[in-house]
Amino acid sequence: MGKLTAAAIVERALEIGDAEGLDTVTIRRLAADLGVTPMALYWHFKNKDQLLVGMADHLILGFGIKADDDRPWPDRLRELVEGLIRVLRAHPCAKSVLEQVDQGAVPSFLAVWDLALGLARAAGFTVEECCLISKYLLQSAISIADAPVHFRSRHTSEEIAEIVRVKRLGLESLPADQYPNLVEMAGPMVEGMTAGFYDSFGVDLVISGVEALAARR
Structure with missing residues (x-):
């Protein structure tokens, strides 16, 4: 193979x-x-911690600022x-990578974080509020991208159908007088919904909350 690059290493690590x-x-x-x-890799990453930072940086570089x-x-x-959801969605291991690194050591993450802070500031929030908003937004994006609705490929269609059937039956079998809403909504609660609706509603919920707060300023 040609000259080994850091990009080639992190791409294979993500795979x-x-x-x-x-x-x-x-x-x-x-x-x-x-x-x-192994020494050829140590030239680029001295240990796994550095490798994880490289993986995280490569993940988020796909999102242009x-x-x-x-x-x-x-x-x-x-x-x-x-x-952010879109680029993280491409890699099932993305959430684990971001959880195991010091996000402050990831240049591309810092760029996204800084932008989130600046946009919150432009909306009229205080410094303290900007810090919280940026954290909630970034964590929400990571959670939405990691949602089970997107990674059902870990099971066969037959296994998924059986898991869903058992879970739905469990909810529908609850006492309706005690848990009327769980019984009524057992289907969509367990079977889930399309990825498009899941994502769009989730983003709407988060952004609308920020807009509503800003409007009260």
Whole structure:
């Protein structure tokens, strides 16, 4: 193979993490897959912690930040959340990667975080409120992208159908006088909904909350 690059290493690491879980990503495993010695990888990443930072940075680099954008802040904030969901969605291991790194050490994450803070400030929130809003928004995006509705491929269609049947039956069998809403909504609660509706409603819920707060300023 040609010259080994940091990008090639993290791309292969993400492929392994997506398919087999993050615990299986090791320097030795990567070296074997890439046909090099472990020392060749250490030239780019001295340990797994550095590798994880590289993986996180590569993940979020897929979301382009527009510095000279004069659209209203709600539009830009929505695009930020939707863009982050989109790039994280592509990798089932993304949530685990972001949970295991110091996000402050990830340049591309810092850029997204800084933009979220600036947009909240433009909406008229205080410094303290901006900090909370940015954290809630980023965590919401990570959670939406990691939702089970998007990763049912871990089971066969037959296994999924049986899991859903058992869970739905369990809710529908509850005493209706005690849990009327759970019994009534057992179907959509367990069977879920389309990914498009799940995402759009989730983003609407989060952004609308920020807009409502800003309108009270």
